[in-house]
Amino acid sequence: MDIIELKHVTKRYDDGFVALKDINLKIESGKFYSLLGPSGSGKSTILRIIAGFSSPTEGQVLFDGKDITNLDPAKRQINTVFQNYALFPHLNVFDNVAFGLKIKKQPMNKIKPAVRDALHMVRLDGYANREISELSGGQQQRVAIARAIVNEPKVLLLDESLSALDKRLRKEMQFELRAIQKKLGITFIFVTHDQEEALSMSDEIFVLNDSKIQQNGTPVDIYDEPINDFVARFIGDSNILPGRMIKDFEVEFTNQKFQCADAGMKPNEKVEIVIRPEDLDITSPEKGKLVVTAQTQLFLGDHFEIKAIDADENEWLIHSTNGCKLNERLGLYFDPEDIHVMRLHESQKDFDARLESYEGEDGNE
Amino acid sequence: MRKHIFAKVYLSLVLVILYIPIFYLIYFSFSSGKNMNKFEHFTFAHYQTLFQDNRLLAIFLETILLALLSSLIATVIGTMGALAITAVKRKSHKNILLALNNVLMVSPDVIIGASFLIFFTALGVGLNFGSVLLSHIAFSIPIVVLMVLPRLNEMDFSLIDAARDLGASGYQVFSNVMIPAMLPGIAAGMFMALTYSLDDFAVTFFVTGNGFSTLSVEIYSRARQGIDLEINALSTVMFLFVLILVGIYYFMTKRRAKKGKRMLGGMIK
Numbered sequence: 001m002d003i004i005e006l007k008h009v010t011k012r013y014d015d016g017f018v019a020l021k022d023i024n025l026k027i028e029s030g031k032f033y034s035l036l037g038p039s040g041s042g043k044s045t046i047l048r049i050i051a052g053f054s055s056p057t058e059g060q061v062l063f064d065g066k067d068i069t070n071l072d073p074a075k076r077q078i079n080t081v082f083q084n085y086a087l088f089p090h091l092n093v094f095d096n097v098a099f100g101l102k103i104k105k106q107p108m109n110k111i112k113p114a115v116r117d118a119l120h121m122v123r124l125d126g127y128a129n130r131e132i133s134e135l136s137g138g139q140q141q142r143v144a145i146a147r148a149i150v151n152e153p154k155v156l157l158l159d160e161s162l163s164a165l166d167k168r169l170r171k172e173m174q175f176e177l178r179a180i181q182k183k184l185g186i187t188f189i190f191v192t193h194d195q196e197e198a199l200s201m202s203d204e205i206f207v208l209n210d211s212k213i214q215q216n217g218t219p220v221d222i223y224d225e226p227i228n229d230f231v232a233r234f235i236g237d238s239n240i241l242p243g244r245m246i247k248d249f250e251v252e253f254t255n256q257k258f259q260c261a262d263a264g265m266k267p268n269e270k271v272e273i274v275i276r277p278e279d280l281d282i283t284s285p286e287k288g289k290l291v292v293t294a295q296t297q298l299f300l301g302d303h304f305e306i307k308a309i310d311a312d313e314n315e316w317l318i319h320s321t322n323g324c325k326l327n328e329r330l331g332l333y334f335d336p337e338d339i340h341v342m343r344l345h346e347s348q349k350d351f352d353a354r355l356e357s358y359e360g361e362d363g364n365e
Numbered sequence: 366m367r368k369h370i371f372a373k374v375y376l377s378l379v380l381v382i383l384y385i386p387i388f389y390l391i392y393f394s395f396s397s398g399k400n401m402n403k404f405e406h407f408t409f410a411h412y413q414t415l416f417q418d419n420r421l422l423a424i425f426l427e428t429i430l431l432a433l434l435s436s437l438i439a440t441v442i443g444t445m446g447a448l449a450i451t452a453v454k455r456k457s458h459k460n461i462l463l464a465l466n467n468v469l470m471v472s473p474d475v476i477i478g479a480s481f482l483i484f485f486t487a488l489g490v491g492l493n494f495g496s497v498l499l500s501h502i503a504f505s506i507p508i509v510v511l512m513v514l515p516r517l518n519e520m521d522f523s524l525i526d527a528a529r530d531l532g533a534s535g536y537q538v539f540s541n542v543m544i545p546a547m548l549p550g551i552a553a554g555m556f557m558a559l560t561y562s563l564d565d566f567a568v569t570f571f572v573t574g575n576g577f578s579t580l581s582v583e584i585y586s587r588a589r590q591g592i593d594l595e596i597n598a599l600s601t602v603m604f605l606f607v608l609i610l611v612g613i614y615y616f617m618t619k620r621r622a623k624k625g626k627r628m629l630g631g632m633i634k
Contacts, residue, residue, distance in 0.1 A: 073529045074529050075532075081529055090546070099541075103541075
């Protein structure tokens with residue numbers, strides 16, 4: 001069931017800047033969603049519109065099927081965890097968490113156990129009497145989450161909530177957020193510019209750029225089948241090259257023909273092909289489908305990142321567990337499924353329909 | 366190390382020089398003589414005459430009442446003014462408002478006093494407690510604005526969003542979030558307004574009529590007939606009163622700082 005729906009939402013500011021262009025999205029109850037995009041892509045604006053801090057210039061916001069476009073944020077069953085946490089500095093942990101319940105004039109004998117439970121949920125038992133200034137960044141983050149979930153919202157919005165934490169703490173919080181979401185069973189909408197964060201936590205991701213939703217789908221869908229070069233570049237590293245579709249399941253790039261797993265395009269249509277660096281295997285030049293020369297190599301701990309150049313001066317990024325010598329000629333091997341073909345300017349609707357048409361035939365997926 | 370000692374000596378010297386006149390005054394308030402040429406012998410006689418001088422005591426109390434009342438009203442108006450200035454979106458308009466506020470801060474008391482006198486006479490308002498109160502409120506407002514504004518400027522406005530998100534109404538946002546955030550500034554502003562009102566002479570001198578006088582004006586008019594040691598006793602009492610006020614303020618600041626909260630700050634005088 002859809003708990004939130006945005007219909008044709010456009011946000012235009014007084015100075016003419018358009019933050020959102022005709023956004024349509026549906027949020028199902030009980031899932032973990034991410035709005036992923038670079039800064040200025042409009043992801044935080046969507047969040048502010050859902051929360052009610054900002055109203056759309058055009059379009060509608062539905063909550064449980066009811067129009068809440070102009071409803072006061074105080075009356076929405078939605079709570080937010082802010083980017084800088086926005087904890088009240090003059091109140092201690094208990095009073096911060098209890099703020100929403102006190103506003104709703106709940107009796108103290110209900111507030112106390114509710115606050116205790118919320119603090120337990122974020123593993124801050126025994127911190128009730130601390131001052132906010134005594135807490136670390138990670139602890140403040142948890143208080144902010146507790147303050148939001150204590151109100152039992154149906155939807156929790158998280159605005160770049162992990163970006164202020166260091167890397168280790170961020171990883172830890174990712175697991176914890178996911179666990180909290182599973183335990184509460186409510187919808188989380190998480191705004192982030194960190195693709196790893198979005199891939200690891202979400203049930204579904206909306207990739208935003210240029211005030212528009214570029215693609216939505218599960219993390220695996222988006223990673224394996226990006227709709228355009230923006231998504232391909234933004235989600236993970238990729239090798240993107242211009243190519244030409246000879247016929248179904250056959251594509252040409254770097255002046256060679258390759259078997260591929262895509263179909264449903266016009267013959268000889270100009271396309272872009274994507275090959276993920278981890279899908280490229282290094283072999284001897286004779287066995288490789290492509291021959292490249294290694295240019296630079298970086299050791300990144302769990303793998304080597306090799307930059308190489310082919311005969312046409314195309315740059316190839318390769319992730320390999322083994323290193324190579326610089327200026328060494330390498331053969332590159334990849335399977336037909338590793339090639340992902342993108343049509344230029346294809347809408348998500350057409351993209352989904354095309355995938356359906358040929359993947360349905362041979363019974364894959 | 367040498368530098369350290371020099372700094373200490375210098376600081377002590379400055380403080381001593383600043384405080385000597387006050388302690389000189391206090392010292393002679395216990396002298397039985399008629400003037401401050403020579404300390405005769407120890408007596409509380411001047412305090413006795415002071416506490417029997419009903420006119421002076423009445424003026425003393427009225428001065429304090431005036432200070433409390435004017436600072437209270439000025440704090441309310443000044444805080445609202447600061448809120449209004451923060452709400453102004455255009456940068457140029459905001460700067461104009463701030464400049465107008467600051468002009469009142471730096472313009473000489475004599476000019477403000479004279480203009481009030483002209484203003485009140487033109488309106489036909491009688492010169493009494495009311496006129497003095499009005500002018501004290503007026504010159505206290507800018508200082509309150511200046512004390513509250515920095516608090517508002519450094520306030521995190523996502524706190525307002527957070528409160529609304531948690532279900533607070535407009536009034537609840539104001540009372541539960543804005544006021545606490547401004548409180549240090551409000552307290553500092555009120556304290557400053559209080560001291561401004563207590564030690565103002567020039568403005569008050571212009572706008573007092575027959576029926577009402579403040580301590581500073583009264584002491585001035587008495588001093589013209591030669592300083593009486595009763596004034597020394599009064600000064601001592603005043604000094605103690607101010608000391609207590611500062612003490613209260615200090616403990617308020619201390620207590621808040623100890624609780625891990627922001628210091629009440631912004632004292633400039």
